[in-house]
Amino acid sequence: MTDRHGADRVREDTHGVEHGFPHREAVRASLTALYRRLGATGVDRYPTSVTAADVALSPGEDPLLGATRVAGALVRHLRLPEARVVVSFRAMEHAAAVELAAGPEYSVELNARFRGRPRDIGAALAHEITHILLHRLDLGFPDGERNEILTDVVTAYLGTGWLLLDAFRQDGAESQKLGYLTPEEFGWVLARRAERFAEDPSPWFTGAAAYEAWRRGRAEAERELRLPPLAAAGWTARRRYAHDRRLGRPAPGAPYAFDGAVPATAVTFPCPACHQRLRLPTGRHLRARCRLCGTVLDCAT
Numbered sequence: 001m002t003d004r005h006g007a008d009r010v011r012e013d014t015h016g017v018e019h020g021f022p023h024r025e026a027v028r029a030s031l032t033a034l035y036r037r038l039g040a041t042g043v044d045r046y047p048t049s050v051t052a053a054d055v056a057l058s059p060g061e062d063p064l065l066g067a068t069r070v071a072g073a074l075v076r077h078l079r080l081p082e083a084r085v086v087v088s089f090r091a092m093e094h095a096a097a098v099e100l101a102a103g104p105e106y107s108v109e110l111n112a113r114f115r116g117r118p119r120d121i122g123a124a125l126a127h128e129i130t131h132i133l134l135h136r137l138d139l140g141f142p143d144g145e146r147n148e149i150l151t152d153v154v155t156a157y158l159g160t161g162w163l164l165l166d167a168f169r170q171d172g173a174e175s176q177k178l179g180y181l182t183p184e185e186f187g188w189v190l191a192r193r194a195e196r197f198a199e200d201p202s203p204w205f206t207g208a209a210a211y212e213a214w215r216r217g218r219a220e221a222e223r224e225l226r227l228p229p230l231a232a233a234g235w236t237a238r239r240r241y242a243h244d245r246r247l248g249r250p251a252p253g254a255p256y257a258f259d260g261a262v263p264a265t266a267v268t269f270p271c272p273a274c275h276q277r278l279r280l281p282t283g284r285h286l287r288a289r290c291r292l293c294g295t296v297l298d299c300a301t
Contacts, residue, residue, distance in 0.1 A: 015073040017170060017177045021183055021220065026146050027185055030153035031192065032292070035274040036143070037139045040294040046195050049159035050077045052204060055122030056170065063090065063115045070122050071108060074129045074160055087117055095178055098128040100135045119206075123167040123178050126160040127151060133158075148180040156189040162201045165190065170209045183210065187217020195221070196273065196295075224272050227255045231285065231298040238300065243245075244300075245282055245301065265301050 019029075035043060042202040054073040057066035064087065071085040083104045089112045096114075099107040108128045114121050130151050134140055139154075141147045155161035163185040164179045177183065190201050191214075226232045228241035244250050248262035258264030259279070268279045274293035280286065282301045289296050 005279060017168075017175065018182050020182060021188065022183060023149055023185060026149045027149065027153055027181065027189065028270070029141075030150040031157065031189070032155055032275045033139060033141075033277070035156060035205075035276070035292050037127050037137055040087060040292070043157075043196075043293070045079060046077075046158045048200060049162055049193075049201065049204075050074065050126075055126075055160075055163060056120060057101040060116070063118055063121070063257050066260075067110060067114075067121050067125065071125050074125055075132075077160060078129060078133045079156060080129070080133055085132075086182070087125075089225040096124040100131065100152070106132050120167045120176075123163040126155050126163045127179060130155040130158070130160065145180065152179045152181045152186070153189055155179075156186055157193050161186060163206055165213060166205050166210050168213060169207050169208045171189060178225065183213030184216045184220070187214040188221050188258050189220040190222035192273065193234070194218070195228055227269075227272075229256060229267055229269060229282075229301040230272065233300070262265070271295060271297070 017090050036172060050073065053271050054077070055070045057063065057070070068085070071087050073216055075083065075085060081104075083106060085204065086105055087110065088107070089110050090108065097109045108125060110121065111125055112125060126217045130275060134154060136152060139150070141150055143274045152164065165183060167176060167178045168183045168186075169176050179186070180188070201215060202211065205214060226234060226237070228237050233241070240251060241256070244254060244256075245258065245267070246263045248258050248260070248264045250257055256267050258271040259266040259268065264282050266279055268277050269280050270276070271278055271290040271293060273295040274290060276292040277289060278288060278290060278297075280288055280299060280301050285300045288299050
């Protein structure tokens with residue numbers, strides 16, 4: 001959320017954690033917006049994720065000094081100009097907040113509870129420092145919640161958001177989730193990143209709940225890679241697609257739409273990598289290259 005002073009806050013949920021993919025369209029739109037702003041070359045400047053060693057506090061390390069050090073590591077990872085990030089702790093409703101002033105310094109406030117939970121300091125800072133990046137890129141949505149979803153998506157896709165998923169814990173002793181995406185949506189974005197950079201984040205998760213959310217998000221991302229008109233679609237899906245193409249109209253809920261006569265002469269569908277819509281002639285087996293993200297797709301239209 002954003003107040004009139006320009007402070008953006010990361011949400012912390014300790015009860016009633018939402019699951020599944022309720023923000024599906026907003027997440028996809030966020031990924032498309034990131035590619036439109038940075039381009040494929042800009043996104044590819046983030047080939048590796050931040051490491052746990054760079055963002056973890058050492059045993060006995062002073063929380064304020066450690067948080068300041070971690071903030072610097074995140075600033076460097078996100079390729080922000082070397083500007084000082086002033087970190088402080090205070091009692092507050094949300095997990096963290098950042099003051100988006102003109103710079104060159106930025107002020108990040110962390111909930112005072114993090115003094116006793118140093119393992120999650122990196123996660124809270126990752127979201128807030130991504131707000132700084134988006135502010136500098138002038139990338140955002142008018143709606144406050146969609147803007148927070150954009151921030152979570154960019155945090156995950158550019159290599160620091162695995163920290164937010166790792167902060168998810170749900171068991172008899174503790175329940176916590178940071179950020180605006182569901183755990184499974186974080187897993188989905190991380191899976192999209194993994195596809196592009198051949199990166200496996202699974203060893204980084206320290207809890208069973210985070211790993212399970214990653215697994216479910218990855219399964220959904222893999223399912224989307226088998227939807228027609230992609231050639232990897234299964235026999236039943238391909239048969240349904242062929243039937244729809246002959247009629248010139250998609251079945252309800254289909255991921256594609258048709259143009260032209262009956263049978264249809266062109267199909268439009270979202271790129272499974274960046275969700276920019278593509279338009280191809282029908283009735284062919286061809287390889288198509290997405291103009292936005294550069295992904296090459298094997299299609300049977």
